Amino acid sequence: MKSGSTARTVANTTDANGGEMYASSSLEARARRLDPSLLKDLLENMLLIRRFEEKAAELYALGKIGGFCHLYIGQEAVGVGAISSLGPDDYILCSYRDHGQALARGMDPRVLMAELCGKVSGCSKGKGGSMHLFDKRLGFYGGHAIVGAHLPLAAGTAFASRYLKQPRVTVCFFGDAAVNIGSFHESLNLAQLWKLPVVFICENNEFGMGTPIEKTASILNLHERACAYNMAHAAVDGMDVLAVRESVAEAVERARNESLPTLIEARTYRYMGHSMSDPTHGIYRTKAELEEHRRRDPVKRFISALEAIGVVTQATVDEADRRIRDVVEQAVVFADQSPEPSPEELSTDVYLP
Amino acid sequence: MPVMQYREALNQAMREEMQRDERVFLLGEEVGAYNGAYKVSRGLLAEFGPQRVLDTPIAELGFTGLAVGAAMAGLRPIVEVMTFNFSILALDQVVNGAAKMLYMSGGQFGVPMVLRGPGGSAHQLAAQHSQSLEAWYCHVPGLKVVMPSTPADAKGLLKSAIRDDNPVVFIESEVLYGMKGEVPEGEYTIPLGVAEIKRPGKDVTVIAHSKMLHVALQAANELEAEGVDAEVIDPRTLRPLDTETLLQSVKKTNRAVIVEEGWSFCGVGAQIVDILQQQAFDYLDAPILRVTGADVPTPYNKTLEHMAFPDAQRVKQAVLRVLYKA
Secondary structure, eight states: OOOGGGGGGTTOTTOTTSGGGGOHHHHHHHHHTSOHHHHHHHHHHHHHHHHHHHHHHHHHHTTSSOSOOOOOTTOHHHHHHHHTTOOTTOEEEEOSOOHHHHHHTTOOHHHHHHHHTTOTTSTTTTSSOTTOOOBGGGTEEEEOOSTTTHHHHHHHHHHHHHHTTOOOOEEEEEEGGGGGSHHHHHHHHHHHHTTOOEEEEEEEOSEETTEEGGGTOSOSSGGGGGGGGTOEEEEEETTOHHHHHHHHHHHHHHHHHHOOOEEEEEEOOOSSOSSTTSOSSSSSSOHHHHHHHHTTOHHHHHHHHHHHTTSOOHHHHHHHHHHHHHHHHHHHHHHHHSOOOOGGGGGSSSSOO | OOEEEHHHHHHHHHHHHHHHOTTEEEEETTSSTTOOTTSTTTTHHHHHOTTTEEEOOSOHHHHHHHHHHHHHTTOEEEEEOSSGGGGGGGHHIIIIIITTHHHHTTTSOOOOOEEEEEEBOOSSOOGGGOBOOHHHHHTSTTOEEEOOOSHHHHHHHHHHHHHOSSOEEEEEEGGGTTOEEEOOOSSOOOOTTOOEEEEOOSSEEEEEOTHHHHHHHHHHHHHHTTTOOEEEEEOSEEETTOHHHHHHHHHHHSOEEEEEEEESTTOHHHHHHHHHHHHSGGGOSSOOEEEEEOSSOOOSSHHHHHHHSOOHHHHHHHHHHHTTOO
């Protein structure tokens, strides 16, 4: 295990200390063991998120999407890999950076785009927006916009599974900055103490908004915080979709079979700013640093691995990409053509009757 | 009708609702093995077991948030905070979570939970343990706020709160826990949002909730000797507020005094004044007066503490002033 002081560089594929966890050969090796149709699904899911988010950035610039808009570009492997290991009844909770997970869970891109545009056909009727995506049928329990505040909620849905004796696992995504807030610690303690079937996934993209993790966390191997609660934990290359899938699947099984929680730290990187109002580089990171991380792009790496083992070709990838771009365009058309919420919506959904 | 303590009425309400609905469970500090810091949960662990009566770590934010998540997933948690002073630690989960989940999910996720425990001052507990925070919760759309003043109300309102599909902040009173009164047996519910005229009268309307109701009633009884017939109303639910009952009374008496233990500035009474002046302006024969807690942190010293809260004498003075008799 790496020492805390080098955590910042573990994200590099070339890192000599990274070992097998970060080697692209392991991605190919894992891919060989999986069904080609699953591999193609995972790739298309990642591509969909990439293209969707690129379009969201355009719509934000056009003023069609308002408020805060936190994009998932660069982190696709985490959401896709993790969610691919879940069953249909499992619970998912996210922070405000939630578009990727919603798409990975199967939310209709049209419904998601409509929500971002504040339309009544959106998943939350246009009343939640980018940061508050919900879909009960998908087990998608939000989009929560106070850092760390949804970790107790995830302990709560996991508690409900245990209480109702249902084999439903909860997966909770949050950023690296959340590990320093009290709710993180209170939730981990309760989850281990009460043996709750929950997988906490820390997406360590190295920055809490514009502040690097070294300036905020006393232990840089963030997953080791689980030691304080006697909880199972692991670090995983968050730019390797199959490594994430494998790690999360193991944790999900632990949750489902033993009703025990896990903390997983997925080391990833976001290419965009913290939100759309934040520049991609120049203030808290250099262009060179960003470019260095782009070299281990999770989508490109996965394509290369799948090409190497003969599951895809450049031509089939291009074809899939064209199809996905069309799906995203259709989502924009749907959002554009969807009506605004009626004025009555202002005061509905405040109380249940 | 059986006579029991306020705490026993609350206990009965929880016991009956837990018997009635397996989704209802109780969690909080000391609620299980210790039988509750104020013995409100006495016997519940023995009857329902540790799966449904859970002793928590001292982690209000964590266990309240856990309850919000559990409620989203179909359970009906009762969260006991040892006192409402500690609910401030959980405020983010209540205000940003429970209160808003239904709205920001476009109506998909209600949060049927009760956050309950004692509020207000007791006896020389000093600044951090003696405060009335109901105005904070009343401010937030999505929450209901209930404050019972008698054993019967405690039972009937808590049963309704537990059955309500919305998050309900249910603030009890530390000094009323030992109060005895008649409480109907078995199925007895009081709808939320309905005030009660606790003492009918014709000369002045006195509005008071929780333990201030008893201060107001004492004042009203003493005023009777002076020929003043005060009507005393307990809103019981502060949000949603039964404005109709308050308005009808004020239209009859043409005068109002509002008593609350909490701070004056932006207090519950300020909101009631706003409603009354808007909707009964032409009926008022005097400015509405408020009798409130002093605008200070609660002092420890017994004499100073007594000065900090409304008493019957101050309520009487306010009533006489709105009657232009003082």
